[in-house]
Amino acid sequence: LFGFQDLGLVSSKILSIPVYYIIYLFVVRVFIEEFFFRAFLVKKIGIVLSALLFAIAHLGYSSIVEVVGAFVLGLLLGYYFKKTDNIYPNIIAHFLYDASVYILLIYFI
Numbered sequence: 001l002f003g004f005q006d007l008g009l010v011s012s013k014i015l016s017i018p019v020y021y022i023i024y025l026f027v028v029r030v031f032i033e034e035f036f037f038r039a040f041l042v043k044k045i046g047i048v049l050s051a052l053l054f055a056i057a058h059l060g061y062s063s064i065v066e067v068v069g070a071f072v073l074g075l076l077l078g079y080y081f082k083k084t085d086n087i088y089p090n091i092i093a094h095f096l097y098d099a100s101v102y103i104l105l106i107y108f109i
Contacts, residue, residue: 015106022102026098026099027095034077034087037057038081039081047074048075048078050078051071051078052071054071054074055068055071073097080093
């Protein structure tokens with residue numbers, strides 16, 4: 001993305017996390033993030049600001065690509081939530097996104 005090659009930062013952090021914490025991230029954290037960022041914040045401050053805060057919450061990976069990706073995902077999930085007013089498809093989509101990234105990191109990095 002625009003010449004940024006910092007996904008190694010994300011993969012090294014994610015792959016060093018113990019499996020029990022990965023399970024926590026995929027089950028508990030995804031559920032909490034969707035309820036907070038979409039079901040609560042989208043209704044209060046809108047899709048764009050909610051997505052921006054979601055992106056800022058991902059600064060811990062020290063990756064520009066991760067932050068931009070989180071912003072785009074936040075926009076998409078926020079839009080879908082606003083359109084349907086149903087958080088459960090978002091939880092499933094967020095889980096599948098995170099799980100797909102994790103599997104790709106394990107097998108290809």
